[in-house]
Amino acid sequence: MAVRVGFIGTGGIAGAHRRALAQIANAQMVAFCDTDETRAQTAAAEHGGQAYTDYRAMLSDAALDAVYICLPPFAHGEYEDAVIDAGLPFFIEKPIDIDLARAERTAARVAERGLITGVGYHWRHMDCVDWLQQEIGGAPIGLALGYWLGGTPGVWWWRKWETSGGQMVEQTTHVIDLARYFLGEVKSVYASYAYYRMAEKMEGLDVSDAGTATLTFASGAVAQISTSCALERAGQVGLELHYGGSVATIDGNSATIRGGAYDEPARRENQTNPTVVEDQFFIDAVDGSGSPELIRSPYADALKSLRVSLAMNDSARTGAVIEL
Ligand SMILES: NC(=O)c1ccc[n+]([C@@H]2O[C@H](COP(=O)([O-])OP(=O)(O)OC[C@H]3O[C@@H](n4cnc5c(N)ncnc54)[C@H](O)[C@@H]3O)[C@@H](O)[C@H]2O)c1
Missing domain, CATH: 3.40.50.720 (NAD(P)-binding Rossmann-like Domain)
Structure with missing residues (x-):
């Protein structure tokens, strides 16, 4: 049934x-x-x-x-x-x-x-992510660079901290979560946010236009995750992982590995809808x-990604490094 x-x-x-x-x-x-x-x-x-x-x-x-x-x-x-x-x-x-x-x-x-x-x-369920996991094997990942750079979604609730949580919590959470999927648990978070377009963009918007955060992981790895909702007709979303002598880049549809064992970039596109x-x-x-x-x-794991993005908001508000 x-x-x-x-x-x-x-x-x-x-x-x-x-x-x-x-x-x-x-x-x-x-x-x-x-x-x-x-x-x-x-x-x-x-x-x-x-x-x-x-x-x-x-x-x-x-x-x-x-x-x-x-x-x-x-x-x-x-x-x-x-x-x-x-x-x-x-x-x-x-x-x-x-x-x-x-x-x-x-x-x-x-x-x-x-x-x-x-x-x-759903990024966790992309088959290019499966391929990348096999390629990386047990090699330690030292550095991750993540970015969700785009515009402001049209839904009314997106524009305010109190209804969306802002860009790190709302959309960039996919990148944060994928970083956790590859690098393990986050130990500390320091973030700064910028406001430079909100007044001209739309009425009632109070979330930051851009931000960047430095993360340390229990594994010893570090990451920089940046975000923007100020762009128009432009954008870029992805996560770069540095392991061994290689760098792998995952976007929403594919993964590409450069360097290391590969003379030419190796690329896999998703064959299935995640x-x-x-x-x-x-x-x-x-x-x-x-x-x-x-x-x-599962919910218990997603809670850990929420903790990281809310810690970014706390850090940007207080100027403090937040230990998780
Ligand atoms: N996984 C992804 O890639 C992805 C993509 C888009 C959105 N989302 C997430 O999905 C969630 C919803 O986003 P969306 O784009 O569908 O928003 P939306 O505004 O298009 O849809 C939300 C729906 O919920 C209804 N709603 C609001 N309050 C309600 C309530 N109290 N009781 C019952 N219905 C209520 C609204 O009427 C609306 O139809 C967000 O958290 C967003 O981040 C995830």
């Missing part, structure tokens, strides 16, 4: 998961909840499920096996509580929250109930046909 999935939040990223789940044979989308009724109805009409504006009604009526929580960063807490109370596994989009204490509480409740969770850090892969692993873990261990970003 297919896993009966309900959505809380049916906006932009929910669309990506809907398209992915539509390709997954053992998943069935049956319920869609959004405070915007039209969005919930549009999704329900497309996939043949029921639309809701009240998540409590959905959780009690829809006989769900799993929930996709695709809400803006500020809108967390009560939804996770209700889903956990219902004993349901859930997949949640990054960033898992912007309130660290609330996310820690959610993580503790998930652990207490032994629930399967997945988080939308959103489909992460969703398939989650659904298989829920119906028991796959192992939860294949989920590369």
